Amino acid sequence: MFKILPPEASNLLQSRPILWSFRRCPYAMRARLAIHASSVPVALREILLRDKPAEFLATSPKGTVPVVDTGTQVIAESRDIMLWALAQNDPEGWLNMPQQGRGLIDHCDGPFKAALDHTKYAVRYPELDPEDERRKAMDFLRDLDARLTITPFLLGPERRMADMAILPFVRQFAQIDRAWFDAQGLDGVSRWLDEFTNSARFAAVMQKYPPWQSGQDQVLFP
Template sequence: MSHHPILWTFRRCPYAIRARLAIASAGVKVELREILLRDKPPAFLETSASATVPALRLADQVLDESRDIIVWALEQNDPHHLLNMPREGWDLIGENDGPFKSALDHTKYASRYPGVDPQIERGKAAAFLINLDAQLRGQTALYGNQTTVADLAIFPFVRQFANVDREWFDAQPWPSLIVWLDTFMQSEAFAHVMTKYARWSEGDAPTWFGG
């Protein structure tokens, strides 16, 4: 096995996007392995106990949660001081990953949840976003004018929600949130982590990412 960490990822997955953003910010070199979630290769399933992306294979352990991968990368190198965030930032990420993500899924994939009203779920998601907008008023990031892990970790999910119905999203009373989202989406960092890579196959030459 390569002595470099191996990152299993899927380009559009918001959890994988935020892990790639952290790795790219840290400048840590990893071997990137792009997979299809509907056709997971055996080598990936042998790595990830949860069978979900992202999964990072290190020499002595596997990190199977995106938050753990973010912290691992930034603890090695954090040139943009993303970890310089108040404790409540982690609580906000938890709210994003819990109630907001649930409401997002119920809105985006309504056909999978026949007993759930997608309009009610969209309202639940909107309540979280209204709070984000209030927090962003008068500043460029969630905690002042310095981007932190909270921005990096929450942005991909807000983007996914906005893409469900961007016309509706842009008509809502959250102007600061829209500016924040669009600034992220137009950034070089986001363009970099959304580069399209060929699907990984056994025996392929390594695809390097990050460093």
């Protein structure tokens, strides 16, 4: 269950940063994962991308989620939100990550996300060959799989920021055609992905909230 506070209690919590979020967005998911791991308290405002509230657009003119508004600072990139939360509290040591981890996130957000979109939304890209795009995505997943057959997580025995930043996108790719994905022999990636999607943390960050409405009580997260 999520916690809702009446307005008088909300007044006491005015300084709580606001997280604008959309449940199914993988960028918003990675932000919620880091906020959940850090236990940094935020007021979560779920939005619909097809019906963005004016208050959201006033905070984030580029109109993407996730966004954190601390009252003095607006953070409009998911990686920066992860770093913002973990810099305050990082009990699992997610930031204890070699430079390679940043490189993996760069590859995820760049070529892999592009190939994922070109595969998932192939009808929007008639000039591209969806099989080529899926192959490009698979090159990245094979690299991850090589790592994950040696160690439980991408960079060794422990979960790091790179794992949690990349997993929501791998999940999105796997969901395009789960039967096909399962037949690719990505045993390491599949184990890593299943552990993630079966985790209590994943359940916690995927909880459903009604879209935020102006004047409503705060939704406390995590």
